[in-house]
Amino acid sequence: MEYFLTEQQKEIKKLTRTIAEERVLPVRAALDEKEEFPWEIMKILADAGLFGVYMPEEYGGLGGGIFELCLVVEELSRVCSGVAVSYAASGLGTITLLRYGTEEQKRKYLPDIAAGRKLAGFALTEETAGSDAGGIKTTAQRTDNGYILNGTKRFITNGGEAEIYTVIALTAKEKGPRGASAFLVEKDTPGFSFGRKEKKLGIRASATRELVFEDCLVPAENMLGREGMGFIMTMKLLDCSRPGLGAQAVGLAQGALEAAVDYAQQRVQFGHPIIAQQAVQHMLADMAIQVEAARALVYAIARMVDSGAKDFTKESAMAKVFASDTAMRVTTDAMQIFGGVGYMRDYPIEKMFRDAKITQIYEGANQVLRNAIAFELRKKKGRGG
Numbered sequence: 240m241e242y243f244l245t246e247q248q249k250e251i252k253k254l255t256r257t258i259a260e261e262r263v264l265p266v267r268a269a270l271d272e273k274e275e276f277p278w279e280i281m282k283i284l285a286d287a288g289l290f291g292v293y294m295p296e297e298y299g300g301l302g303g304g305i306f307e308l309c310l311v312v313e314e315l316s317r318v319c320s321g322v323a324v325s326y327a328a329s330g331l332g333t334i335t336l337l338r339y340g341t342e343e344q345k346r347k348y349l350p351d352i353a354a355g356r357k358l359a360g361f362a363l364t365e366e367t368a369g370s371d372a373g374g375i376k377t378t379a380q381r382t383d384n385g386y387i388l389n390g391t392k393r394f395i396t397n398g399g400e401a402e403i404y405t406v407i408a409l410t411a412k413e414k415g416p417r418g419a420s421a422f423l424v425e426k427d428t429p430g431f432s433f434g435r436k437e438k439k440l441g442i443r444a445s446a447t448r449e450l451v452f453e454d455c456l457v458p459a460e461n462m463l464g465r466e467g468m469g470f471i472m473t474m475k476l477l478d479c480s481r482p483g484l485g486a487q488a489v490g491l492a493q494g495a496l497e498a499a500v501d502y503a504q505q506r507v508q509f510g511h512p513i514i515a516q517q518a519v520q521h522m523l524a525d526m527a528i529q530v531e532a533a534r535a536l537v538y539a540i541a542r543m544v545d546s547g548a549k550d551f552t553k554e555s556a557m558a559k560v561f562a563s564d565t566a567m568r569v570t571t572d573a574m575q576i577f578g579g580v581g582y583m584r585d586y587p588i589e590k591m592f593r594d595a596k597i598t599q600i601y602e603g604a605n606q607v608l609r610n611a612i613a614f615e616l617r618k619k620k621g622r623g624g
């Protein structure tokens with residue numbers, strides 16, 4: 240389908256596809272098997288200038304937005320979602336700084352992140368706070384020298400690998416979610432360490448780890464926005480980042496679709512390639528329809544975010560839910576088309592199927608996002624059309 244990309248967007252897409260096919264494809268199975276963080280690929284993406292696609296030129300970026308970020312994530316995910324997530328999580332850790340940081344904070348941190356010299360991460364989730372982010376217990380106590388952080392974050396993507404983390408902590412426990420604030424915490428800050436590294440079903444090249452804060456003193460100038468803005472900024476961040484997750488799901492589904500079409504043309508049963516069977520053709524057609532619909536929605540919402548629109552909570556949740564449900568369905572059908580070999584690790588479908596599941600869970604589980612969409616529908620202005 241024609242999405243009317245600019246010349247620069249076409250270049251970004253083409254460059255990422257070349258890197259994905261030439262550098263990621265040959266190593267994706269090994270990275271997954273060894274659960275190894277893809278540092279070499281991160282370096283290649285950095286050298287290609289792809290970490291800064293969504294940042295203003297004055298901080299070393301390419302001057303694009305969420306749409307450009309989506310293009311990179313989609314192309315990486317078409318080949319390996321573990322690599323795509325490691326790249327995307329750096330954006331997740333950076334967007335709050337981009338939107339709410341002071342000029343000084345931006346000048347200090349953004350150029351290194353844009354150049355890929357440093358990765359970022361975003362830390363909200365805790366044992367008591369998953370879908371209910373208001374359940375966080377990590378505290379940030381104000382002192383004369385700054386804020387002292389105590390608590391443990393779990394399931395943090397790029398945990399241990401990133402140099403800079405946006406961390407949400409309570410500066411006023413008694414106020415609940417209205418008492419949360421956001422801090423930039425550097426990896427080598429005394430009192431900051433890394434705990435359990437998760438062993439996962441999919442996206443195994445990505446690192447998912449606990450962040451542990453024990454009397455960790457963070458300078459006051461590392462607060463993002465103002466005290467008490469932590470949750471508002473987080474909700475905005477997730478509204479901005481969810482099209483990126485949608486792009487991850489679209490890329491993954493696209494990769495599975497392509498693999499299934501190729502396999503169906505090669506595999507001969509009953510004297511003909513299985514693609515000659517109408518039942519298989521219809522599965523492939525349905526997969527293609529869903530992938531394209533998901534892509535169109537993700538691109539449209541990414542463009543809406545970049546347009547400067549004020550409120551896109553509902554649309555951004557729709558893109559994430561639709562694309563991730565599509566990725567799960569398409570990878571399931573792709574495995575069906577591969578038959579028994581699809582279940583084996585020798586073929587890429589087994590990994591894609593495992594990688595798809597997380598897209599329905601993180602950055603807002605799909606049930607919770609359906610709640611959010613329904614909430615917006617109940618307001619008259621949220622009904623669309």
Ligand SMILES: Cc1cc2nc3c(=O)[nH]c(=O)nc-3n(C[C@H](O)[C@H](O)[C@H](O)COP(=O)(O)OP(=O)(O)OC[C@H]3O[C@@H](n4cnc5c(N)ncnc54)[C@H](O)[C@@H]3O)c2cc1C
Pocket residue numbers: 328360361362363364368369370371393394395396397439447597600601602603604605606607610
């Ligand atoms: C691999 C991985 C990477 C992650 N990376 C990060 C990261 O970088 N930073 C970060 O902060 N977090 C991260 N997370 C956390 C992730 O965002 C949460 O896991 C997710 O929000 C769901 O929270 P939970 O796991 O506690 O599930 P729960 O909140 O316990 O939910 C369990 C189930 O209950 C359902 N449920 C809960 N509440 C409702 C409701 N009100 N209505 C209907 N259904 C409901 C959910 O949909 C889900 O199906 C990551 C998680 C994983 C697994």
